[in-house]
Amino acid sequence: MADKRMYINQLMPGQTVDQVFLIRDKDLRTTKSGGLYIVCTLCDKTGTLPARMWQASESIFNSIPVDGFLHIKGRTEDYKGSLQFIIDAMRPYSADKADLAEFIPVTECDVEEMWAELLEILRAIKNKHLRLLIKKFVEDQEFVDAFKRSPAAMSIHNPFVGGLLEHTLAMARAAKALLGLYPKLNADLVLAGVFLHDIGKAAELTSGVTIKYTDRGQLVGHITISAIWVSEKAAEIARETSEPFPQRTVDLLQHIILSHHGQHEFGSPKLPAIPEAFLIHYLDNLDAKMYMTANAVENDPDAAASFTTYLRQLETRIYKLSGELE
Amino acid sequence: MADKRMYINQLMPGQTVDQVFLIRDKDLRTTKSGGLYIVCTLCDKTGTLPARMWQASESIFNSIPVDGFLHIKGRTEDYKGSLQFIIDAMRPYSADKADLAEFIPVTECDVEEMWAELLEILRAIKNKHLRLLIKKFVEDQEFVDAFKRSPAAMSIHNPFVGGLLEHTLAMARAAKALLGLYPKLNADLVLAGVFLHDIGKAAELTSGVTIKYTDRGQLVGHITISAIWVSEKAAEIARETSEPFPQRTVDLLQHIILSHHGQHEFGSPKLPAIPEAFLIHYLDNLDAKMYMTANAVENDPDAAASFTTYLRQLETRIYKLSGELE
Amino acid sequence: MADKRMYINQLMPGQTVDQVFLIRDKDLRTTKSGGLYIVCTLCDKTGTLPARMWQASESIFNSIPVDGFLHIKGRTEDYKGSLQFIIDAMRPYSADKADLAEFIPVTECDVEEMWAELLEILRAIKNKHLRLLIKKFVEDQEFVDAFKRSPAAMSIHNPFVGGLLEHTLAMARAAKALLGLYPKLNADLVLAGVFLHDIGKAAELTSGVTIKYTDRGQLVGHITISAIWVSEKAAEIARETSEPFPQRTVDLLQHIILSHHGQHEFGSPKLPAIPEAFLIHYLDNLDAKMYMTANAVENDPDAAASFTTYLRQLETRIYKLSGELE
Amino acid sequence: MADKRMYINQLMPGQTVDQVFLIRDKDLRTTKSGGLYIVCTLCDKTGTLPARMWQASESIFNSIPVDGFLHIKGRTEDYKGSLQFIIDAMRPYSADKADLAEFIPVTECDVEEMWAELLEILRAIKNKHLRLLIKKFVEDQEFVDAFKRSPAAMSIHNPFVGGLLEHTLAMARAAKALLGLYPKLNADLVLAGVFLHDIGKAAELTSGVTIKYTDRGQLVGHITISAIWVSEKAAEIARETSEPFPQRTVDLLQHIILSHHGQHEFGSPKLPAIPEAFLIHYLDNLDAKMYMTANAVENDPDAAASFTTYLRQLETRIYKLSGELE
């Protein structure tokens, strides 16, 4: 294995490769002449690559770890216009030795810088109780670690480590930019709401080698988890200060969380009923759509087409050339 | 005021009345000749009655308490086929002296008997953690008082003091009757889920002189409040026993609560994903519909018609004669 | 062919098999080197198995009956983690000689016992006209045979011979269990309605070697067919007794049939407008969901996952572990 | 009472009237000074007129028949821009003496001429079984009488005696005009389908002094009733000819009937699955919309406005001036 990794998104047909990959989705198949071959998926943080190993055996197949690592020798080739990998040899590779940063998709921004900027924006909050509440979250190291690692979604937008932070920060910046234009809004509530609106994602999704829903994520969901965490932190403060934490403050934050999907059919048990909830709903949607459209354009398989393939989530195809006016 | 109260649902046109009423919705109006008259609503636990006082004055009007009590003299008359009350004289009446049981609509069943029967049914639960959790709720006197008083809904079904308990008990009886027929169901989870599915109603609705949504009820809603209370009690148990309360148990109870409206558009952030949640969803719906249809038939204004008026909630009129086959 | 059949759901990779199968979906394909092979599906009452025959010819292909039987020699093997069958030889097998009980999916319960129990429950009906009507159906041997054989649905729930009876009996038991709890219901109407609600399925679906929609099933549907049959039997009674059969009784039974899907978009031309129709709608849904969730859990391909695959019909995945609380 | 009736749609403010009216919706009310007055509705075939009788008494009120007749003296006046009737005196009038043709809204076309033209169009049907089936209906005098009297709908379109025939004939004419343009259509099936598509309306709606839903109409509905009648007539033919009536013919006619509302949410349990059903669905809709738009324009209260009031059924207002191009 050479000094420098060759990342999947940089590979070209006809290259020889000898390095570690993360493995997903293995299959043992028989050829028409009765031989066995293996189909699996190689991953690193830049993407995935379908691979085949001819002349395989059941024991080789059994030695392949799913969601684990293999040191692989082989070569790339073009198949149906897409890249495919032919495995010549493989050997186990311990997860302990692997540099996770090479394999897990991760935000391209600096996590600590983003976190610092988010805290800086939240510092504008003046309301004493909201400040206490945010402090409580920020000082909960376990929460902060999970929040920094969490993706923003399973696949739709910002689906990578740090995605939740990246998305939350983008919304905080936008909120800051708009608050001056709508002075009737309660700026403290908006900023606290932006910070807290999706925190339950940190418990809804795993943020390890692969992004998946947790059981609690599927059964309860990030919206309710976020609301519960607000209640828990408020109760902690009340116990520590021996003073009731203001109920209306909790109610309003939970209302913002519960209503931020904007419609019942998108999983919100409540519809926005305060202007601050409307603002957060639109900023959330806007930031997600900015990611989704940019991502659809960048990753569209047919580079020559002026429209991307149809995107079920957006009920349309995206036109790629809006940036290029004569 | 005579020894025995004449209840509103027993009054006939042409009666003279001299007793205390609860007052709602007062208005001061001017006749076409410039005089003033008062329009208001008299209430007791059996219903409401529109009333008018001719030859009124602004000071009389101001002396009328909304959601408070008046000692009233007057008579009933027929107006447009409905009963109306003509007030001849009124004087203030202290809420302290009023016997609330005469004024607030209340379940016709015995609250303590219902509560005892519900506890008896819950006693069948064998799982240790579920037993602990239910014990925690049952020993929380403030919760129990609120639960016993709470209506089941603002107006749609069981809208009276004790309605939540009545509805919960009806579902518990039905669950008990069906559990033997579907032995694959987790009976403990079903029974605990029935008990807890609507507990947040006790904080969503007021249960005093008039039933109204609380601010927290409108902003957060009983579904989320119920889920939060389960988390809180589980956390209390964990603190007291110094052992983690099983997360899956909390997840499943919260899932049942969150999904029991069955569809996103009815405010459920999650759809049923376990058979126990489906059962509770159908039993909840069934009991509500049994109340709504019976209530529509009993209170339909046109006794001679074979169908009730159109019921927006059910998207239909109800046929009154399904009980009378030749 | 050995004395005892090896059923499809018991086969393991690497077994040699020599017995009769029901055949479905045959295809003749050419390999890349120009040879021919056959792809087909083997069936028995426990499931289906994809099969291939290498070195095939067009005449072999033509000799394979679709929805007919073949005596087959060959062996099982693992392909992509699933079982596949390699056919070495085949010869025709007359449908007359085949023991249909081995090939057609059939209820696991005893049909005659179920039928007897259903009649026993219906015996509680007191209304003279409803008793006459049910007697008319029960004495129509052609109807009874079809009813006993009919599946409850094409694929969604109880899709096997006897499934309609199994589903109807389950609903009758549940109705019996709940009638005591809702004494205002017309119990006679409920029990007759449960019996009749889906009878048209016997004409909507075939119940032979494969379950399919009949032309009449697709053009007219079981809801309308059921309603028509009620009219026909009532007319027969009227002709035989020379007395009009009470119209309201027919109307109410037809209303229950027409409204039992509960919503227009599920094919009900009428919405429930009597409490008895609501009860039957919920019991129907409940029993179907109990089948669907249990079936999804039992047949989920990935045994290790805590959730099943996504079920379009339920708009969710099912959590498999609700029965296992700590 | 003079020789010639003054119809309601010709009355102007300030006229004295002394003639018989049909009465609907009576109410006894008290004035603010305690007096009694009566509010009721006068009807004849041209419309309805709100009426008041001052200085009334309970006994006068009780003597007024609802859906019956009164000989009335009084005068018209303008009230809020609309016409109102002030009753000076009234006396009972026997329904036997009333000329119903003056009171019941009725098609402006000649019923017998329309019926003859419809039969003439149906005569083009060549298929033997369809001819037999239509003959069966046409020779059923009770059916024909009801069909000729039936309105096409309660209020939405052609809501008057003969409306069903008028609507059916309009569709038959349109079908005849289009059949030549779409020669692949089964013309026999189209014509028979047009005739039968709405026949159940004759049992769904009363066609007497007032148009109302019957109980059977509300519980079962005209779509299912129409389908049942087709089954009944086909069975009669089979009994009389001792030959089975072709099942497919029944299936297709019932399919056309069941699907002619075009969408589940409009009460069709089946969607169109043959071109003949699509044609009938569109012709039905087209004829109804032609009635509704013309009727909305003719009866719009504000003659000066270029748009009618909002029509909930059409989700829009209708522009009145499409006929007037420069």
Place this chain on the structure above:
Amino acid sequence: MADKRMYINQLMPGQTVDQVFLIRDKDLRTTKSGGLYIVCTLCDKTGTLPARMWQASESIFNSIPVDGFLHIKGRTEDYKGSLQFIIDAMRPYSADKADLAEFIPVTECDVEEMWAELLEILRAIKNKHLRLLIKKFVEDQEFVDAFKRSPAAMSIHNPFVGGLLEHTLAMARAAKALLGLYPKLNADLVLAGVFLHDIGKAAELTSGVTIKYTDRGQLVGHITISAIWVSEKAAEIARETSEPFPQRTVDLLQHIILSHHGQHEFGSPKLPAIPEAFLIHYLDNLDAKMYMTANAVENDPDAAASFTTYLRQLETRIYKLSGELE
């Protein structure tokens, strides 16, 4: 008439008034004793006031102009908790003499300042063709006058003279604030799109004494009108410069206009398919919701309630106290 007008929103019960009002919705009614009285609505730019004139006559009634002016003497009084006006005398008042600024609801901002700020923001556009196109609109004095006068909507948001400009400017400010945060957006296209997205409102709505839909507004709608105007101006430029105006630029601007309602059911024939269209859709919605929530809170009739009345447009009530945290 005194020197200074008393505006409707400042009137209190019991005041004597002698000044000009704009009149709407007049009615002539008869009292129960047979007298005539007039009901009408008085308007000025601050609101509307129901008024009655007792002892009226038909000739007085006929002399009242609808959407015209009257000089009125009378007094205010309290009726059912709301203000009502009693007219003692009235005389015609020529529209020519009326100071329209007193009667027509008008933005509270300075129109010329807003227009200047909007042009300043648009000056940031660098693309030559977009600059030309905007210049074409800005130099079309008839368009500019209409644009400055147009309301933003009939009633939902900014329903007053200058409302369209106010709304457009608010969106332009917000776009400017966010463009820096989403650098991949085509800023020129966003700014031009914001300016043009609703211009057709100037032809859809009247902006005179009362806001109404024009016939063209109802038949064609502002979305299509806006798109047509873009085509027209581009064609003018092409004619003047003898060079084709770039088609893609027209397509993208029209796409933004057509898709800015975001969903088909809100009248958009196209869904957003470029990121710029999503941004404009959200900013449009956000600004409208900020107006609607603030307006609902300010004008809620029950000042004591913590929630406004139910708002059909938002499917909820608005909580008034989100600005007041402890």
Place this chain on the structure above:
Amino acid sequence: MADKRMYINQLMPGQTVDQVFLIRDKDLRTTKSGGLYIVCTLCDKTGTLPARMWQASESIFNSIPVDGFLHIKGRTEDYKGSLQFIIDAMRPYSADKADLAEFIPVTECDVEEMWAELLEILRAIKNKHLRLLIKKFVEDQEFVDAFKRSPAAMSIHNPFVGGLLEHTLAMARAAKALLGLYPKLNADLVLAGVFLHDIGKAAELTSGVTIKYTDRGQLVGHITISAIWVSEKAAEIARETSEPFPQRTVDLLQHIILSHHGQHEFGSPKLPAIPEAFLIHYLDNLDAKMYMTANAVENDPDAAASFTTYLRQLETRIYKLSGELE
């Protein structure tokens, strides 16, 4: 290459072919043994045929033009019950030499005859301005050429050269047939509306070798393009005649165009608000459904089945035997 072309829809398995095809969708794939083969689609005006070339090379692959022509030698064979083509040799073929009429799907009717018949029907229009407008379109040779070539849709109905004309003519014939039955309709407006309702299709879809959406088609859509063209032609007339073209005429034509899809969710920004728009909406739908059902029946892969496969567009399968009654 023989004198006479063998069209794709006439080919049988086992034929040798040596002629020119239009090529679409090429792919280069590797066999399991490492060899290369090509997969592509052969087209002519009668259909498409999947083809494979074994023993291929990258240079052969590169020489294949997509949406271009090849002279091909090879043979047909049966694969999975469908026809497949094995290419033995290929050589480039210039598009200039190809007879496009052999390759592009084209209406089976005579374009010039259809156009003449359409003009003849339009000649019945009497309104001067509508005549001028239609003349303007008919004299625009570029428009006429595009209109005659345009398909009526991408795939749903009449997806071939001349399809728009065929569909428009069919509607014009139907309109002509019905106008006599609904004399209140403005016949001139109906006929002009039929002609113009879909003209934008000529710019929405390409009509060359393959039918695709244009960028403008996807971004703006044929509904809006059609409306714009009406405005443009009216403006031209106004410029030429120096008289304003009547605005109401433009409004009504645009209203018909905008509303002809009948519902917002099908892309209509306006709902029909004049009877003429309803008629055109139904005739458009009717003609499309007649094409879709006939086409589904003719092209259903399983000739023996009585129902076609499920058609997503119609939400049903189509019954094939409605034309065959006993």
